[in-house]
Amino acid sequence: MKVEPLSRREFFTGRAAAKPVRIRPPGVSELSLAACTGCGACAERCPTAIIRLSDGLPFVDFSGGECTFCGACEEACPEPVFTEKAVRRFPHVAAVTDTCLARRYIACQSCGESCPEQAIRFRPRIGGPFLPEINEDRCTGCGACLSGCPVSAIAVKALEVEVAHV
Structure with missing residues (x-):
């Protein structure tokens, strides 16, 4: 079991900091994310370069651009990670x-x-x-x-x- 180290502030206050919420690419559910191998094909094919990998899993980072819902990430993925097809909005x-x-x-x-x-x-x-x-x-x-x-x-x-x- 991997234990995350506590920061000094977390140690003295007795509260762990909230982990940032990672936004999944369009069409990826929490359950289907388990099938991801972390190959990075989705990130490579994203035309707006907003898909990144963290701990071997893809997430969307809107700081550099927007999602156009083009489906390039879904086409590039060799695994059954994108369960919802033709998604036109995020949750x-x-x-x-x-x-x-x-x-x-x-x-x-x-x-x-x-x-x-x-x-x-x-x-x-x-x-x-x-x-x-x-x-x-x-x-x-x-x-x-x-x-x-x-x-x-x-x-x-x-x-x-x-x-x-x-």
Whole structure:
């Protein structure tokens, strides 16, 4: 059993730091990820170079670009990792955080300009720049707004799942 070393802060506070959530490539489920051999073919074929490998498993890093849902990663994978075919959205959406320039009274619309789905609208407000609002129904979670934000004020938020009443 592999034990992760604790940082000094984790040791003295008695709490382990939260591990970063790794976003899987489109069409990859948590279960199918077990079939991944870590060959890196998906990362090599990604035209926007957003797929990276960590601990031998692929994850998406939106800091350098967006996912175009082209399917090149799925075609390149020799294993049955991509179980869902023709995926056009991630199981998350973008969310604007408090570090947004517009929320700090600085005019900026970079996220809206970079969104290919036009899921980000700007609501006018008196005495300040327009505020970004994300339409979760239109957002595909592609990450274009994340890489386009100059202050990294866009975060990833899991989609709310509706529960059926029985």
